[in-house]
Amino acid sequence: MAKELKELTPRSKDFSQWYLDLVIKADLAENSAVRGCMVIKPYGYAIWEKMQRQLDDMFKETGHVNAYFPLFIPKSYLSREADHVEGFAKECAVVTHYRLKNDPNGNGVIVDPEAKLEEELVVRPTSETIIWSTYKNWIQSYRDLPLLINQWANVVRWEMRTRLFLRTAEFLWQEGHTAHATREEAVEETERMINVYSEFAEKYMAMPVIKGFKSESERFAGALDTYTIEALMQDGKALQSGTSHFLGQNFAKAFDVQFADQTGKLEYVWATSWGVSTRLIGALIMSHSDDNGLVLPPKLAPYQVVIVPIYRNAEQLQQVNEKVAGIVQRLKALGISVKYDNADNKKPGWKFSEYELKGVPVRLAIGARDLENNTIEVARRDTLTKETLSCDGIENYIKELLEEIQENIYKKALDFRISQTREVDSYDEFKIEIEKGGFLLCHWDGTPETEELIKNETKATIRCIPLEGDKTPGKCMVTGKPSKQRVIFARSY
């Protein structure tokens, strides 16, 4: 994977190109030969694995178990829930045949017309329908509830315009699908999981988010309520980072899933679903990274520390190797992941650029003079500052430094969001402010008509109706009609 370390396009010049440059040059992902489908490269996938491991632990701590449901969904299932089919049928990969055969003209293989499926299969865009058709057989009595199941899977939505991680035809995600005896319990679950996502975003991704409800027109197709976490990217655009849906009894009715309650009475089951995807990697990049490359929070970095030796000859390298072996051991004993790069075919300067580009939180460098002085150079990726410290107890220093970097990255992103969040009270002002980016807190009359007018005129959408914060009523900035509370408008990914 040899690659020249060229300059990234600066964010100020072209944010979109900066993002693409960075994804490619940091070896995170690339477009594949299949339109809209990405290849997630090892370094990008290592970040996803860190995310998966942490989320999976959090799901299990909240009582969930994993399972796996089929990739394919019979076409007719999609039609069972009226809103759902409207939302998902339009952009599906459709399997129509189950065999290829040799081209009689000798040109490779062709679809065998005799192997046509009786009913076409859709590659899952989301799994509510196949899962609720299965739950029908699993749920008879209140004793079978709740069902708290998660699936890690690939899904396909045939997007016309794609962007690596942010919008791809195929992506990886997890989807939770739970079944409950009561409305209250399902609502509680919906809220529990948006809180899990919010905690994950803030504590692990170091990315501040605002929790809220989606407006009716932005809801998941088939949901009664969609909770979302919304983050602000460095270019002032919002990114929806996770959603949790209260599905009411829609899917239970669509697939006839009833249970006998304690009195023996049959009731429809209450449902939730919730998911986050590889899109989070895009959110992570656009939250923290800079014109020098990735900035990764220590809790999700594939390795937290890299050590680069500086030497003139084999003898010096040998001495550095010995010194570093002890440091590596002490770092690992504290649970810190570390890479020692003593590859001989790259210069230290090249390595410094490479690990800066890849966002390794802490870089250590050690040379002949350091050996004499028992010192080591410590460089932080987030602030790009360096200091030379004694090797004694360096492992404890690094451990604390990693925590500090995690907090600093979060604080920087939070300060940025606060600076970019403002109340706007007139629609004229709104039209000016929305051009500057950021979150605009505005009163809205609660109607889809006003929302659509704003969207058409300004490309801004309601990101969410915040759960927390100021709930003072007011008047809609467009129509002057009553508004229950300010909602967040922004342009978005």
Place this chain on the structure above:
Amino acid sequence: MAKELKELTPRSKDFSQWYLDLVIKADLAENSAVRGCMVIKPYGYAIWEKMQRQLDDMFKETGHVNAYFPLFIPKSYLSREADHVEGFAKECAVVTHYRLKNDPNGNGVIVDPEAKLEEELVVRPTSETIIWSTYKNWIQSYRDLPLLINQWANVVRWEMRTRLFLRTAEFLWQEGHTAHATREEAVEETERMINVYSEFAEKYMAMPVIKGFKSESERFAGALDTYTIEALMQDGKALQSGTSHFLGQNFAKAFDVQFADQTGKLEYVWATSWGVSTRLIGALIMSHSDDNGLVLPPKLAPYQVVIVPIYRNAEQLQQVNEKVAGIVQRLKALGISVKYDNADNKKPGWKFSEYELKGVPVRLAIGARDLENNTIEVARRDTLTKETLSCDGIENYIKELLEEIQENIYKKALDFRISQTREVDSYDEFKIEIEKGGFLLCHWDGTPETEELIKNETKATIRCIPLEGDKTPGKCMVTGKPSKQRVIFARSY
């Protein structure tokens, strides 16, 4: 998931039905509404997660990293490698369209004929072609090699006759795809990975396996050599449990992947691929389980210990709960996974049967008399024996017991395989012996013709040409021609 605990069909009566009963009743998997696709239920998936975690660790310890490649493969890619297309094109799910639309007649949704793909996409049956088309861009120089990449993914092969875990249209697996500068290095990698699989099968699954080469006609489509591990199931049939392929330069030539060596000369890259799948769960079941249900090796059991309280009233339960809390804590401190089932809506007898069915290695039971005596009942799933022991130091006893169970299960399976493995020297004898099942060690002249004759007449195939053991030459049992060593024949899954 209420479910009557009915008897399983005994193995001696109908092994195949026993297997199916067990998979369903132990809540491992079930057939879905989509023909040939299974639903892996939470208990079955938990076993897969244990397998994944361990294998993933072993892959990383041997220098591999994970990545993710597209689900879809352009149809023309399959044709690039001549043997490969013969092996895989025949049973593919083919995506021909990318959109559904409302049926103008009002009957749900139909495929939109205007959304036809220019080139059809095949749902990956295995990923050599898409991966090598990607490697072409990643490999220019010897410095880019080796590439040691693994992928965890779903794949689809449109099988006509399916059986849960053993043969399904969609299954989960991992596929390693490595690229090397020399033949020797690629062969070493192929061998390294069959050794990883063998170690995993024996140490974790407690399943003895025989390592060997596949004969030419049983090789992977596109491979120069296929290494396999073969296990013997309790019904005397063989199960191929993992394969590692030396692909030579076939895929590099098909996708024109060349690298500049240290002298600047262009050479084709050498390749390997290797995989194991959810089929291993079927192998695990058929290796160890009995007429009472699953028998799981402690290292892969979703929980290793279950504790069942025995009580007459709430006060007694309260006392047992307190006692058990301490035991659970001490077990967990030793890294033992434990479930305390004090659910009030099931009787102890029901729970005993349930956990026996589910193969939990150790069951503890504790009642009022035990509280008085500071004792606990310890039951082993593998031997179905029980003993009453003091609670003092019970955690250390259990830890050793789990190791003993792991070893005992392995030994039992190994003894069985040894008892079912025999040398056969005449084809007449072979025809009698093959009906009894087991591994038959026979001389074979090395030709596909003789192999096919034997297969057609007896349904037995060459499972492998063993790497280890007796290498004495002899004469083919069918043709009398020279044979280099005995090979293993068996009927198989």
